Amino acid sequence: MKRLLITGAAGGLGTALRSKLAPLAETLRLSDMTEITDLSENEESMACDLGDAAAVEALVKGCDGIVHFGGKSTEGPWSVINNANIQGVINLYEAARKNGKPRIVFASSNHATGFYPQDQVIDNTVYPRPDGFYGISKVFGEAVATAYHDKFGMETAIVRIGSCFPEPRNHRMLSTWMSYDDFAAMITRIFDVPKLGCPIIYGASANTATFWDNSNVAWLGWQPKDNGEDYRAKVDADTPKPAPDAPDVIWQGGMFCAEDIHEE
Template sequence: MLKTLLMTGAAGGVGTALRPMLRELAETVVLSDMADISDVQPHEQFKRCDLSDARGVDDLLEGVDGVIHLGGISVERPFDLIVQGNVVGMYNLYEAARRHSRPRVIFASSNHVVGFYRRDERLDNQVVPRPDSLYGVSKVFGEAIASLYFDKFGIETLSVRIGSCFAKPANPRMLATWLSSRDMLSLCARAFAAPRIGHTVVYGASDNEEQWWDNGNAAFLGWRPKDSSEQWRAEILASLGPEDPANPATLYQGGGFVCGEHPANL
């Protein structure tokens, strides 16, 4: 059990879904986001902070013994926005962690690190990144800084290449990539409990029937996802129909991210 867990990006979709379960991991939970959180519970504290503010982030890490880092830009956006949230923000977080007690970090990386691999390729955590967006590139940077700060300063990180962490899958692609918040929580629990994780990359997908990713190299975590997207397959295929196999969004793992507009126009 952690004494004080920091969760950044706590006002977002994944953070909101994880929040009610975090009592299982920590006595006190420090929630942070640049957006407001109003319904703070007795075991929680809220600290508003923009991740690009180095001093503010340094203050967040005070007295923290574990971090779930969800904060940042979570889709394709113009480069400047991504740099502030996901590049400067990651640097600030790891610098603050280094200056304080070097807590273990769960980093919300993304499947978009490898989005330009085809869906019929099964990937392990050693494949060379093939990002599908500037957003994906920023997550490659995030994994790289996590690796550096372990090798140089001993800060351990689990980089979770999250598939699709929503209440339920919304399209055929998500039948493979869906990750329930319950399975995300159990992955965080394993990462905090393991004796040593160094810097490990793991793919975040539930126990779905269709699987694109091989987590064999992270088996030492003992993580067993329990949920499955299968219960929604019939409903999704009935409402959306089969996918067009010639569409790049169907061919590649990153889905629509591989063929989006140039980010400067977003």
């Protein structure tokens, strides 16, 4: 690609993955609410509020692919989620439609299906069961991606990200963890395949314990290599086991399924 846009580039995922995604394009266009100043030679920065349609259209112009990490990334007030994750997604897809229909990686979330129990393995055909405002916004984004594919032929990989960190932080993450290397390899395959369509992919490494079945997207050729099980002894030693009736033991969405709002 000539130019790959990464929204939310100053966030955790954007910061961790931008160097790993650099080989995909001659130029990485990095965007967040504020300017990014620590740029490498092949990077450029454009600050953008996703709720501003005109600014998003300018941001997308000239881009051959989009990795959409932008928006509110945790549970929170609806006013914030609405601007970034609802209006922002509409603005992004409209801008992409008007500017060459670049292929998109949409960072959805396991919280779109958070109210499935942990003892049930689900695939990408299940009906959404969001666990809060954040999960609801991701279901909305998935619907937008699907509609723009069916109506306009725009290709999107909907990635229901589990827990993408350097290593699992608690017992639930032994099942939901995805390493940075595995995510970068997935994104590479997404932009590599000749025909993508609009698949839903669960974003998790090759964890021994898992809630999710990706067999329907085996054609993508993505083969994660890391395994949360390698960290079980460390998690057991460092983290108290939750009570058997705790939300992060019962539900795939963990503490997002509690009645109060949690930041995670």
